Structure formats: C-alpha cells, structure tokens
Amino acid sequence: MQGDASKNSGLIRGRFGEGMAEVMEQINASIGFDRRMAMQDIDGSVAHVTMLHETGIVSEADATAIKDGLEVIRGEITSGTFTYSVALEDIHMNIEARLGELIGPAAGRLHTARSRNDQVATSFRLWVRDAHDRALELVRQLVGVLVEQAAQNTATIMPGYTHLQSAQPVSFGHHLMAYVEMFGRDHGRLRDSRERLNEAPLGAAALAGTSFPIDRERTAELLGFARPMHNSLDAVSDRDFAVEYLSAAALCMTHLSRLAEEIVLWMSPQFNFIELSDSWTTGSSIMPQKRNPDAAELVRGKTGRVHGSLYGLLTVMKALPLTFSKDMQEDKERTFDGADTFELCLKAMIGMIGDMKPRAAEMRAAAGAAHATATDLADWLTRELGMPFREAHHITGRLVRLADEHARSLAELSLEDMRGVDERIHEGVFTVLGVEDSVHSRRSLGGTSPECVEREVEEWRARVGRSSLR
Numbered sequence: 001m002q003g004d005a006s007k008n009s010g011l012i013r014g015r016f017g018e019g020m021a022e023v024m025e026q027i028n029a030s031i032g033f034d035r036r037m038a039m040q041d042i043d044g045s046v047a048h049v050t051m052l053h054e055t056g057i058v059s060e061a062d063a064t065a066i067k068d069g070l071e072v073i074r075g076e077i078t079s080g081t082f083t084y085s086v087a088l089e090d091i092h093m094n095i096e097a098r099l100g101e102l103i104g105p106a107a108g109r110l111h112t113a114r115s116r117n118d119q120v121a122t123s124f125r126l127w128v129r130d131a132h133d134r135a136l137e138l139v140r141q142l143v144g145v146l147v148e149q150a151a152q153n154t155a156t157i158m159p160g161y162t163h164l165q166s167a168q169p170v171s172f173g174h175h176l177m178a179y180v181e182m183f184g185r186d187h188g189r190l191r192d193s194r195e196r197l198n199e200a201p202l203g204a205a206a207l208a209g210t211s212f213p214i215d216r217e218r219t220a221e222l223l224g225f226a227r228p229m230h231n232s233l234d235a236v237s238d239r240d241f242a243v244e245y246l247s248a249a250a251l252c253m254t255h256l257s258r259l260a261e262e263i264v265l266w267m268s269p270q271f272n273f274i275e276l277s278d279s280w281t282t283g284s285s286i287m288p289q290k291r292n293p294d295a296a297e298l299v300r301g302k303t304g305r306v307h308g309s310l311y312g313l314l315t316v317m318k319a320l321p322l323t324f325s326k327d328m329q330e331d332k333e334r335t336f337d338g339a340d341t342f343e344l345c346l347k348a349m350i351g352m353i354g355d356m357k358p359r360a361a362e363m364r365a366a367a368g369a370a371h372a373t374a375t376d377l378a379d380w381l382t383r384e385l386g387m388p389f390r391e392a393h394h395i396t397g398r399l400v401r402l403a404d405e406h407a408r409s410l411a412e413l414s415l416e417d418m419r420g421v422d423e424r425i426h427e428g429v430f431t432v433l434g435v436e437d438s439v440h441s442r443r444s445l446g447g448t449s450p451e452c453v454e455r456e457v458e459e460w461r462a463r464v465g466r467s468s469l470r
Contacts, residue, residue, distance in 0.1 A: 028326075029086045031094060033333050038077045038091050040126035042070050044119060044202060045095070047222035049110055051215050057113065062106040069102040070095075092119055113214050115206035117236040117324045122202040124332065126223065128245050131339040132194040135249065138346040139187045143180055144464045145353045150176040151457045154450040157435050158273065158363040159372060166370040169435040172358055174448040177456050179259050184460075186252035187469040193248050197241035200225035204235035207323040237323040239313065242335045246310040249342040250303075256345050257303040263296040263352060271366070275357045280348075295352055299345045306345075309338030367435045371400050371410050376432040376441065385424050395422050409433075 020028065046067055053063035073095055076082040088094045093116075100107040150173035160170035200220035203210065209232040216228035229235040266273035267281075276293060284290035312334045316327055374396050381392035398421050403410050406417075411433040418425045431437060442448045463469045 025086060028089060030090045030329050030332065031084050031086055031088065033336060034091045035077075035084055035094075036091075036336060037123040037127050037332075038095065039074065040123040040130070041092055041095055041119070042074050043126060043223065044122045045070055045110055047219045048114055048202060050222060051218045052109070052112060054218065055213055055215050057212055057214070058109050062109050065103045065106045066099065066110050069099045069107065072102055073098050090116075090120075092116055092123070113205065113210045113212035114202065115204075115236075117206050118201050118204040121204070121236050121238070122200065122223070124335075125197060125201060125241055128241050128335065128339075129194060129197060131335075131343075132190055132197070132245060134343055135245075135252075135339075135346070136187060136190050136194070138343060138350065139183055139190065139252065140464060140467060140469065142346055142350050142353070143183050143187070143460065143469060145350055146176050146180045146183070147457055147460045147464060149353055149356065150174075150180065150453060151461075153358055153360075154453040154457070155439075156358055156360045156363060157367045157439055159367045159369070160448070166366070166372050168375055169367040169372050169438050170442075170448040171439055171450060171453050172360075172363060173450070173453045173457070177453060177460070179255065180456075180460055182255040182258075183252065184463075184469045186248060186255060189248040189251065190245075191470075193241070193244040195226075196244065198224075198226045199229045200227070201229050201235035201238070203228060204232035207236050208232055233323050237320070237328075239317055239328065239331050242331055243310070243313055243317065246306070246313060246335060246338050249338055250307045250310045253303040253306045253342060253345060256349055257300045259349065260296040260299040263356070264293050264300070267291070267293045267296075272362045273359055273366070275359065276352060277355050280352050280355050295348045299348055302341050302345055305341050306338045309334040309341075364435065368409065371403060373410060373433050373435060373438045374400055376438045377410060377429065380429055380432045381422075381425075384428060 049058060049063050049066045049070075052058040053060055058066075073082065076098075082094075082098070084091075084094055085097070088097055096107065096110065099110065152173075153176070154171055154173040156172040157169050158172045158175060159166040160168045160175070200216065200223055202219045202223070203214050203216035220226070220228045229238075263274070263276075265271050267276060276291075276295075280293070280295045281291045282294045284292065313331055316330045316334075320327055377399065378389065378392040378396040381387050381395060382389045385392075387395070399410060399413065399418060402417060402421065403413055406413070411430065415425070415427055415429075418429060432441065440449050443452060446452070460469075
C-alpha cells in the first residue's frame with residue numbers, strides 16, 4: 001500500500017519551513033496530465049541507473065533494487081493500481097516517492113547526476129518521439145487508402161474546379177492523388193522532425209551538466225537516441241521538437257480539413273458525387289431523410305484545435321530566457337491534446353476514404369456541364385489551325401457564347417454553327433469536345449489521363465509498401 005502523499009511532499013522542500021498554499025499546490029501540480037509520460041519516465045530512469053552502475057557511481061545491488069522497483073511501478077501503473085498524488089506535483093516525483101516506499105533509501109541514489117529538468121526533457125522528448133511514430137504510421141495508412149481509391153477510379157471522370165466553378169474534366173483518381181502528394185509531404189515533415197528530435201538531453205542535469213563521471217553516449221544508446229545533445233543549456237530548455245511536431249501536425253490537419261470539406265460538398269444533394277455508409281454519417285433529430293457527413297465536419301472543425309495547440313506552445317516559448325522556467329510546464333497539455341486530436345482525425349479520414357463510394361454517373365454528368373472542354377477547343381484551334389493561343393481563346397469565347405444562346409453544349413453545336421464564327425474550323429474539332437477525349441488527352445507528366453494516374457498509383461503503392469513515402 002502506498003503511503004500518505006503528504007509525508008512524501010518534502011522530497012524537494014528541505015529548505016522550506018512551511019507548506020504550500022492550497023492554490024499554489026493546484027497551479028504548481030501537473031500530475032493530472034503528465035502522468036501520460038509514466039512509461040517514458042520509467043524508461044529514462046532504467047537507462048540512467050544502468051549507466052550509473054556501469055560507470056561505478058551506483059553499486060550493483062542498489063541498481064538492481066532500483067530497476068526491480070521501477071518495474072513493479074510500471075506494473076502498478078499498467079494495471080491501474082498506482083495512486084497518484086497532487087502533493088507530489090508531477091509523474092516524476094510520484095514515481096520516485098513510490099520507489100522509496102518499495103525499496104527504501106536506495107531509491108535516493110536514482111537521482112544522482114540528474115535533475116528534474118533533464119529528466120522531464122527526456123521523458124517529454126521520448127513521448128513526442130512515440131507520437132511521431134504513431135502519426136507516421138497513420139499518415140502512411142491514409143496514403144494507402146487514397147492510392148487504392150485512386151486505383152479504382154483512374155477512368156472515373158469528374159469536374160475539375162477553380163474558384164469552385166467547373167473548369168476542366170479530370171479523373172477522380174487524379175483528384176485523389178493530389179491529396180496523396182500532400183500527405184506524402186506531411187509524412188516527410190514528420191520524418192524529418194523525428195530525426196531532429198532524436199538526441200538525448202539526459203545528463204545535462206539542471207542546466208550546467210554534472211561533476212559525476214557519467215556516460216551520456218550510453219544513456220542515449222539505451223534510450224534509442226542517435227546521440228546526446230551537446231549543450232546542457234539547450235538540452236533542458238529546448239522544446240523545438242514539440243513545436244516541430246505540432247507544426248507538422250497543424251499543416252497535415254489543414255490538408256485533412258481541405259479533404260473533409262470536399263467530402264462535405266460531394267455528399268450534398270447539389271453535388272451527389274459520393275456515398276458514405278451509416279458507419280461514417282449521422283441522422284437528424286427532426287428530419288428523417290438526412291444523412292450528415294459529421295465525421296468530415298468534425299475533422300474540419302478540429303483542425304482549429306491542433307492549430308491552437310501549436311500557437312499556444314509558440315506563445316509559451318516566445319520570450320523565455322535560458323534555461324528552464326515553470327512556464328514550460330504548459331508545453332505538455334497542448335502537445336498531448338494536439339497529438340490526440342491529430343491521431344483521431346487521421347483515423348477518421350482513413351475510415352471515410354476506405355468507405356467512400358463514388359457516384360460515377362453523377363460525376364460524369366457534372367463534368368460535361370458549363371462547357372468544360374472549352375480549353376480543349378482553344379488548344380485544338382492553336383494546334384491544328386496554327387492560331388496564336390490568344391486568338392484561339394477569343395474564338396472559343398465566341399463559340400461558348402453561341403452555345404449559351406442556343407442552350408447547347410459545345411459538342412452539340414453543328415459544324416456550320418462553328419464555321420459561322422471561323423470558317424477554318426473543320427470536322428476534326430469534334431474529336432476534342434467530349435469529356436473522355438479531354439481527360440485522355442492530358443498525358444503530360446502529372447496530367448489527368450488514366451495512363452498518367454495509373455503510373456502514379458503504382459509508384460505510390462511501392463512507396464507505401466516500403467513505408468518510405470519519399
């Protein structure tokens with residue numbers, strides 16, 4: 001049974017004659033949220049005491065007792081039997097106090113040659129590294145489901161838009177592959193951020209290093225870091241790794257929000273481009289006919305929450321002198337909430353994209369509206385008749401106006417109608433006025449032709465398969 005927390009609250013208050021005010025205790029405590037770093041704190045402590053023993057700073061008996069006690073605590077936390085105390089402020093002091101209850105005075109040797117400053121920095125860095133790994137895998141999965149949807153829809157034709165106005169027909173697969181490119185860049189940013197953060201602050205102590213003969217390379221190795229950080233002041237005060245993670249997450253959320261907005265539009269009766277099953281939609285309390293894309297709307301809405309986490313942390317850090325200040329306790333909640341929200345939204349989007357069923361006929365009909373092949377006509381006039389493009393653009397505009405006056409599409413105009421605008425036009429013009437003709441003609445690198453999309457799909461399938469998207 002764990003002892004009374006109030007008896008242990010003196011762990012770091014030797015010079016204080018009085019206890020904390022109640023409000024001071026409340027504002028000072030972080031155990032309500034930093035308990036999420038318990039496993040990382042234990043991992044850091046196991047590595048630290050292993051190094052202390054290997055360098056002869058702590059005896060084998062004490063090191064063994066400390067590691068055994070830490071594993072007992074790990075089990076208590078995992079099973080839910082560990083008792084947390086606000087009086088002990090944070091997860092680090094809670095674990096240290098419990099270790100003292102379990103093994104006695106030997107527990108006090110664990111904190112040799114380290115401070116809570118480098119201890120917290122190490123635990124938080126380990127937690128954010130784990131968050132990177134979870135996000136990298138989820139983004140990879142999202143890219144995978146987008147690629148497979150694109151593979152099934154290389155020849156499905158939809159309107160391409162500018163200004164949300166019908167512009168040119170494109171392949172639905174091509175449209176989806178645009179998001180693959182976006183999320184591929186997001187994956188690269190997260191990977192780069194993870195590589196930069198993979199340095200160990202442990203051993204920097206409070207801010208100036210330590211006089212004990214520690215081996216920082218060894219603790220870095222034990223914790224899977226590439227190397228120790230090389231400046232003790234920076235090691236305890238740096239939170240770039242959390243800012244970079246949230247920055248990458250915020251930009252990825254922006255891409256998720258753009259895709260979510262398209263899903264909302266595509267689900268509306270005015271577009272009617274896709275279906276989502278009951279698994280990813282909700283109903284109305286008063287309108288029984290409704291099927292609402294609430295998952296997409298929530299992804300769109302939660303984007304601001306992740307952006308807010310980033311801006312909040314940037315604001316915390318913007319004016320802090322070196323090294324540690326208690327302000328930095330505010331880094332955890334923002335990062336935890338940002339990571340939780342980001343991961344949830346990635347999972348929701350993976351589910352929606354995998355569930356999404358395109359309405360090919362409705363997309364095709366919309367793609368042919370609003371003279372979507374006008375650019376193809378202008379290109380044909382330039383290519384086949386040798387006109388300067390600006391002249392071709394002008395003649396095409398007159399043909400569009402003529403089609404509007406007769407309530408027809410460009411393809412429904414007769415050759416006689418067209419020759420009335422420019423007598424050089426011949427029957428070959430009808431080979432470029434269909435939406436299928438338009439889509440298949442766009443064979444330039446990065447174009448929307450099914451052949452181009454199929455090549456991109458195969459390239460991205462290979463990337464997803466090797467878990468390296470760039």
